[in-house]
Amino acid sequence: MTQFVGTLFGKLDRKGRISVPARFRDELLAAGVTQLVFRSSHQHPCIEARSRAEFEGIVASIRALPHFSEEREAWEAGFIAVSVMLRMDAEGRLVLPEELIEAAALGEDVAFVGKGDRFEIWNAATAKAHTSAALAAVREKKLVLPSLPLNATPGGVR
Numbered sequence: 601m602t603q604f605v606g607t608l609f610g611k612l613d614r615k616g617r618i619s620v621p622a623r624f625r626d627e628l629l630a631a632g633v634t635q636l637v638f639r640s641s642h643q644h645p646c647i648e649a650r651s652r653a654e655f656e657g658i659v660a661s662i663r664a665l666p667h668f669s670e671e672r673e674a675w676e677a678g679f680i681a682v683s684v685m686l687r688m689d690a691e692g693r694l695v696l697p698e699e700l701i702e703a704a705a706l707g708e709d710v711a712f713v714g715k716g717d718r719f720e721i722w723n724a725a726t727a728k729a730h731t732s733a734a735l736a737a738v739r740e741k742k743l744v745l746p747s748l749p750l751n752a753t754p755g756g757v758r
Contacts, residue, residue, distance in 0.1 A: 604714035616696045625692040639683040640703040647721040
């Protein structure tokens, strides 16, 4: 299982090439991940990147929905059909599809935002504003998380 933590900065070249930061590559290597699944976020102006295993877990949730239901169709078309599997080269480089770059309004300076089970690729300035706003919301709303026993995981699954 991967655990992406922190915000790291990098560059996107004119051909759509990026280099996944070493810290995130090390996490992928430790988990034996060879493929990543990328998609435009439906919540934020960024690209989401997940391991294939994480992606398959979400697909399993979609498959649990009733066949031919409006909700299942929406998730299949809006999540599965718009995702792309990419493989990094030995140096952690890959080429992002142009439609993903445009949807996230990426420029030369990008941010890799770790969000636990995934990381997101943002325009660097937009990422800074996003994380600042999120921290402000946590403080303003005095948000808290439930405590879990040390050996427990959310949902009781280990």
